Amino acid sequence: xxxxxxxxxxxxxxxxxxxxxxxxxxxxxxxxxxxxxxxxxxxxxxxxxxxxxxxxxxxxxxxxxxxxxxxxxxxxxxxxxxxxxxxxxxxxxxxxxxxxxxxxxxxxxxxxxxxxxxxxxxxxxxxxxxxxxxxxxxxxxxxxxxxxxxxxxxxxxxxxxxxxxxxxxxxxxxxxxxxxxxxxxxxxxxxxxxxxxxxxxxxxxxxxxxxxxxxxxxxxxxxxxxxxxxxxxxxxxxxxxxxxxxxxxxxxxxxxxxxxxxxxxxxxxxxxxxxx
DNA sequence: CACGGATCCTGATGGC
DNA sequence: TGCCATCAGGATCCGT
Numbered sequence: 001x002x003x004x005x006x007x008x009x010x011x012x013x014x015x016x017x018x019x020x021x022x023x024x025x026x027x028x029x030x031x032x033x034x035x036x037x038x039x040x041x042x043x044x045x046x047x048x049x050x051x052x053x054x055x056x057x058x059x060x061x062x063x064x065x066x067x068x069x070x071x072x073x074x075x076x077x078x079x080x081x082x083x084x085x086x087x088x089x090x091x092x093x094x095x096x097x098x099x100x101x102x103x104x105x106x107x108x109x110x111x112x113x114x115x116x117x118x119x120x121x122x123x124x125x126x127x128x129x130x131x132x133x134x135x136x137x138x139x140x141x142x143x144x145x146x147x148x149x150x151x152x153x154x155x156x157x158x159x160x161x162x163x164x165x166x167x168x169x170x171x172x173x174x175x176x177x178x179x180x181x182x183x184x185x186x187x188x189x190x191x192x193x194x195x196x197x198x199x200x201x202x203x204x205x206x207x208x209x210x211x212x213x214x215x216x217x218x219x220x221x222x223x224x225x226x227x228x229x230x231x232x233x234x235x236x237x238x239x240x241x242x243x244x245x246x247x248x249x250x251x252x253x254x255x256x257x258x259x260x261x262x263x264x265x266x267x268x269x270x271x272x273x274x275x276x
Numbered sequence: 277c278a279c280g281g282a283t284c285c286t287g288a289t290g291g292c
Numbered sequence: 293t294g295c296c297a298t299c300a301g302g303a304t305c306c307g308t
Contacts, residue, residue, distance in 0.1 A: 002301060113285055157278075165302090
């Protein structure tokens, strides 16, 4: 479900409410992408009585800082977090993690189980480094400059759509926002990244920031089931220019939006507005 | 090392 | 209605 805007919207929807809470209990359901605790890690019970200090985000990971250690939470394709001060209903078949605190319960619902909840002693711990260490720069951070972006693209031989999805130059751009950013930059998704010159790289850089910012403002995209931790839908999908619009007229030129497969993912674009 | 493909898992949808 | 194929917001692993 979640690309960077959805993850950030989720974070904003419960960070203030959980900060300062004391952990009362924890429950795990079916296994997720990574085991919660490594072989030599603490027992689940040992999280009890730790204090939640706050929630940060790195790429598509949420980092739940505690008085000792942190939890890395990833929503995968189908994950959704709920945080409620009320008593939650008994966990369903796809509720794989509950963190009960003095201020409410955080619950991960993830039918496909591509998500992850992982404990690490610190951000420098091996497991945290393995998950976070290779990530590209933050799109809203100072390291994401036009010069850096252009230099990175020059080294990549793949189509630009796949380079964006790789998360190497910049994190947080997933399948929806990659198509959207390329549309706003007037770039064909098949264009080899290495063939993109400075001017168009700068344009794509601006398009990425613009699209992610707009999606954040609109509360993310709700395609099938995304909701923030309050249970509220996002609205970006209502104004997507190309994503999910195969065969429909381009809002700019009326030509039918095309769809193609790149790396087993659908890419949407306008042949007329976007050039190789 | 960089690339492309297969893979993890469940549910929704559409064609026959 | 049932059955099968395809697709879905992500990331990792494994050949080449």
